[in-house]
Amino acid sequence: MTLSTSATADHIYANGLRNQWHAVVPSRFVAPGGMRKVTALGEQWLLFRRSDGTLAMLADRCPHRGAPLSLGKHLGDRVACWYHGVEVETDGTVSSVPGLPGCNLEGKKLVTSLPVREVSGAILAWFGDEEHPEPAELTLPDPLTDPEADAFLCYAEWDVPWRFAMENLLDPMHGAFLHHDSHTMFDGDTTAKFRIRETDRGYFFEKTDQRGVNFDWVELCRTGVDWVDLSIPYPPSAGPGGPFGIVGMACPVDAGRTGVFFWRYRRVQGWQRDAWRFLYKTLIEKRHWDVLEQDRVMLEAMPADADQRENLYQHDLGVVRLRRLYRTAAEAQSA
């Protein structure tokens, strides 16, 4: 159940990169004292929260005969498998084998448990492979830690490979076409020149001849977790505070499914912040949702082999760069 170090590069490329943090589900999906089964990187996991809020993530596989622990019972600080009652603690240690007390499974750490952190309403987990169980340093997206900014998380589940979801974010030009009939991306030129600008944490893919009009730039950031940052102008109706930004992450669920996380943020304070939040909840969230649905409809309709038969042009450099980066990482992580 641990992510194996012998997986092929193709498997890793399809099901998600290891040895980094990924957002898994929103925090509110696991209530205090609750459990939730999730799929991530093509494997089954159990999220499990104690009543004091402490969260744990275990491989969803009983160390006895492999039954899903998610069908078991929450015992406060441990889970009891439904099949024969074996109890597992939050760190993966078997605390008791009720059918055979003193059995040598007791006290052994037999279930993979992933390090977890909660960040701005999302659960992040470290998906290390067998050789890298210890988490690497995680630097959180600065818009989410900036006290001058305020954010709402929007989470959705799409039937698309995770890399299609990421490629869509590294493709700003689709804003002027796919989202032309939207509240935010109606404006700007439908032709553009792009460039890649390297940074110490990833790269920018940006228009050279237009800024602040449509979805004109995006930054890919690899800071222990992969995320993008981008900015989109609001119309005057959204009130003071200028454009809104998006911090985006994608959870590779399995080869064909992705959980997408979009924090819409704005640098606003005081009454301006409150007014934006009020408008967001009442009217604006629905409009953002309509835009996101345009992405989902398009991406879900893409053929599975879309990236096998393409004719790319200059606007696709950001995507090409991303693929090369992910493909190289998948190869490095395979045996």
Next chain:
Amino acid sequence: MTDPVNGAWPYLDVHQSRTHEPTPYEYKLAATLEEVFTHEGHELADVVRGLNARQVHAADGAPWTEESFRAEMNRLGA
């Protein structure tokens, strides 16, 4: 709305920031606020004047003051 704790794949919910369906008062205030932001600008004094000029008042029917508007935004935007 799908139950976020037990909901089945896919989770697709338009409204994830709300705690309740907005009341008619909240809808009207929000729509008018958008109109005021568009036509009167983004300064607090202009916003308060714009709302009052449109006769869209606080829940108790009183005209807005900067103070009452701030307080109401704080309550509704929390």
